[in-house]
Amino acid sequence: MMAGTVLGVGAGVFLLALLWALVLLLCVLLSRAAGVARFSVMFVFLGALIITSVLLLFPRASESPAPEVEVKIVDALFIGRYVLLAFLAAVFLGALFLVLIHHMLEPVYAKPLRSC
Numbered sequence: 001m002m003a004g005t006v007l008g009v010g011a012g013v014f015l016l017a018l019l020w021a022l023v024l025l026l027c028v029l030l031s032r033a034a035g036v037a038r039f040s041v042m043f044v045f046l047g048a049l050i051i052t053s054v055l056l057l058f059p060r061a062s063e064s065p066a067p068e069v070e071v072k073i074v075d076a077l078f079i080g081r082y083v084l085l086a087f088l089a090a091v092f093l094g095a096l097f098l099v100l101i102h103h104m105l106e107p108v109y110a111k112p113l114r115s116c
Contacts, residue, residue, distance in 0.1 A: 012059070016052060023048040 023044055030041045075081075 012055060016055060019048055019051060 026044050027041045030037060030044065
């Protein structure tokens with residue numbers, strides 16, 4: 001899939017669609033004008049035709065995409081990550097052992113009997 005595409009078409013198609021939508025809007029607005037401004041519709045249309053032909057005849061990129069280079073992913077912090085994981089596992093097991101000793105196995109002392 002090529003970068004910079006939407007729905008399989010590039011930015012040039014959207015640029016041409018925007019250009020012709022603006023030309024159509026401008027032609028409709030100028031056709032309502034009175035006098036000499038009414039004939040400027042021809043110049044707007046010819047200008048859009050020239051811009052379209054320039055954009056179509058001189059494309060910016062080639063039609064065939066450049067071959068992709070395979071990227072190798074290298075984990076440079078592999079050893080450090082596993083040392084940190086081993087350290088955190090040891091701390092977790094030590095804390096679990098301390099919780100077991102001090103919380104779960106806490107001695108329960110008998111309450112003294114009331115003497116009359």
